[in-house]
Amino acid sequence: MKGLEELKLTCRTARPDGTVVEVGGVHIGGRDVVVMAGPCSVESEDQLLATARAVKQAGARILRGGAYKPRTSPYSFRGLHEEGLRLLAEARRVTGLPVVTEAMDTRHLEAVCACADMIQIGSRNMQNYTLLEEVGKLRLPVLLKRGLSATIEEFLMAAEYVASGGNEQIILCERGIRTFETATRNTLDLNAVPLLKRYTHFPVIVDPSHGTGIWWLVPHMARAAVAVGADGLLVEVHVNPQKALSDGDQSLRPEKFEQMMRDIRPFAQALGRSV
């Protein structure tokens, strides 16, 4: 890659031993493969708490849930906003799970920071440079998702934006790229995991839910993601996927998620890691 010399803070050689990012007491990038799970959107107190309890029970270490939802159509459900953040804080209090949630705009940052243990920068905002700059000034960990058609080099350059602002608590997330294939929503690119881990010191996780868009593919790709060396997984779980207000097709029911957690353990162990 030609742009490597511009990755001053992000390149592997800047920290050859790798970076471990702490999110509310959970360490990502170390020995453990950390699973983050929860609904695509926070829809209601009942939905969120039931899901949060179920994913914790199954072994998830961090709760995910969207309060601000980027949706292709302006007429789709776009999240509960502040009320969603309040419910996430409540779910954290009840379950003890740290929370990751997305901020879509510089103006959301203050409210998100007050509630979340980690800020997610979504795929569509990977090159929203003013947002990256502002997040670089924070002292909260950042979950940076790869853009839908971002090269590895562009992805690392987006991380460099955050790091150059002073915030080096960054976790990179592969979440599927856009290709010609129409059998899946996106093409989960597992090549990105070893490539990123060679070129940067930041932890790398995989989102098989968005990466495929198909719930039954999620456990298969989760196994492969662990085997290829991912430091964690980001998985959508919903207590009733058919009634989900967003992304129901790619959400696992709690019992399927529990099965997935059991399935991935031996693959983590084969690498000397635990889930």
Added chain:
Amino acid sequence: MKGLEELKLTCRTARPDGTVVEVGGVHIGGRDVVVMAGPCSVESEDQLLATARAVKQAGARILRGGAYKPRTSPYSFRGLHEEGLRLLAEARRVTGLPVVTEAMDTRHLEAVCACADMIQIGSRNMQNYTLLEEVGKLRLPVLLKRGLSATIEEFLMAAEYVASGGNEQIILCERGIRTFETATRNTLDLNAVPLLKRYTHFPVIVDPSHGTGIWWLVPHMARAAVAVGADGLLVEVHVNPQKALSDGDQSLRPEKFEQMMRDIRPFAQALGRSV
């Protein structure tokens, strides 16, 4: 396309005769093919004024120039910001050309509105929905560029975001998509022009500079864009491309731009239009 029924305000049937957008007295979407030209970035008063005078002389009707520049690397030149806006206002005063410039963040909108005749939403922000919503509340025309890997449907849905906010002064701009091809920076997709004009009533323009990334391809693709029915062109011109702080490879010198203007005229005339 399956999403057509969600394009309530954007679909062709909402205004079968098409929309003409007025930008500082220039009408886009009518009989004229309107050329907007200028430097990628505003670099200095001399550079901007010399370029503005040259493009006006050659027949450009609107001046383009970036004050806020989205750049892949945080270490690249990112524009003169407020000073750049000031120089654009000065160039408008001197030449009489209306100005279009990009806003990258909701926080830029006030300053950009104070200076520009049209706000550009760049490719990387085509799905920055909070920015689209805010722009929807303005009463200034919006130049919305297609995302690098956005489908036609997603592009129209982004326009619907703006329109649903109340602002229906929208111009759509095809500016190249990401494909496997490596001989060009992007693949300019001229199929988008007749497709968009069939599905929506908004004017459609083409940016052959970003669309190819190669200066000598620009006049060829400009001719084709006019022939395929584009309502305008957005072209990068620089008085000294080799010293440009951004996008020099795709910028035309003033004399090449003048030649391009002469070249496209007969193609506009063949469609009963003028440049």
Added chain:
Amino acid sequence: MKGLEELKLTCRTARPDGTVVEVGGVHIGGRDVVVMAGPCSVESEDQLLATARAVKQAGARILRGGAYKPRTSPYSFRGLHEEGLRLLAEARRVTGLPVVTEAMDTRHLEAVCACADMIQIGSRNMQNYTLLEEVGKLRLPVLLKRGLSATIEEFLMAAEYVASGGNEQIILCERGIRTFETATRNTLDLNAVPLLKRYTHFPVIVDPSHGTGIWWLVPHMARAAVAVGADGLLVEVHVNPQKALSDGDQSLRPEKFEQMMRDIRPFAQALGRSV
């Protein structure tokens, strides 16, 4: 492009003035923009003759028609084979139009050569190197179509295969590439025309029928293809598209084809060419 130095016979510098290929008395690569038209598949004597007469009447100079059809499904109509070749020879006799038809396999070459004035190598066979080698030994012009995901460099290298066998009567045809876009069957890449014409001396034509897959887009893209400098067009015409055994969606009725021929003339004239 890095591979240019391997394009010994194909590169522009090998014949700076360009190559004019003669096909049954028609010259391609010179002043005229040559339109080749006809049905996707030869289906019957009536269908072929009616179409051949109509396209000749409208100004087409070469008749196209498939006797061997590459189809994605083995259960689709795959052409009339030798009977199709016989009908093409008959149509040539009746109309005087030279004929281009596809060979899919080295074993077809003898029969195709006996009937056709030009051999087409289809998109799926652009990298069928044994076929390219055999075609290189012939003395019949070759219409080489770009592969669905072939880079410009790979396309030129395929031409070099043919040329290195001794056959330098090659016409290159852009016919759409595969991208993420789903609104069209393929994305017609008009950037390829000026790129190819800069890098090679062979004539370049455009197939807007396969390139888009949508009949109403064909005349728009035909205009743009002429404007961008194509030396010819390859267009599918069918007397009854709704009953076509293949590619009906992208075939023009004779009257629409006639209209297209009228529409492109002023664009050719604007470049000092005739149709």
Added chain:
Amino acid sequence: MKGLEELKLTCRTARPDGTVVEVGGVHIGGRDVVVMAGPCSVESEDQLLATARAVKQAGARILRGGAYKPRTSPYSFRGLHEEGLRLLAEARRVTGLPVVTEAMDTRHLEAVCACADMIQIGSRNMQNYTLLEEVGKLRLPVLLKRGLSATIEEFLMAAEYVASGGNEQIILCERGIRTFETATRNTLDLNAVPLLKRYTHFPVIVDPSHGTGIWWLVPHMARAAVAVGADGLLVEVHVNPQKALSDGDQSLRPEKFEQMMRDIRPFAQALGRSV
């Protein structure tokens, strides 16, 4: 997928329990994960025998090696042809390993059949329908590689071509697709493995060498391929990659291959399989 109903012989429901393909006494599609390894091209007796012995020693069950090589440039090494086939037969005699090698043309089939235990149809020929038809008439197993930009549906349709000819001894091979990414030669698409195994009864293997084009990525992607459920791997091994006449960048040295074989075992075991 819309084309499923045309997959009469290929669809999963045609043989719900799956197909086990026997290649020279080795069973693919059963409990074992079968590794096929060897050089990209057969270059000499010494090179082939040394590599064959090394891969057998490390646990490979089938020997791969190319006698006919499809190369982008006509001036690249294109294989030893008949002499290459002779050397493969010799390597089989010496090591006892069954042999898989590519046929690029219907005219090669007789010679390849006389030497090989399985015929490979390469990526560039996945839609060479006359070749698929001829292979369908044989009684030798077929290793069918996915085309560079073939959808899952098109890949299955190519298998249907072979099966509809009467030959149902088919192994499907994912080998990387073409995307916008430039950090790797291709993007290995592991999503294809569970998708194919759901839609068809044929065994599915993965080629991480072509799939990535980078030797150090191969063991990582091999682990992931086993974890995601691949029935086998196809791996390029060369005794001296720096001197390889083709694909040296993606070839493993024997000692790295041996390490890879050790690495993948626990992942196979985690699925109740053995290598």
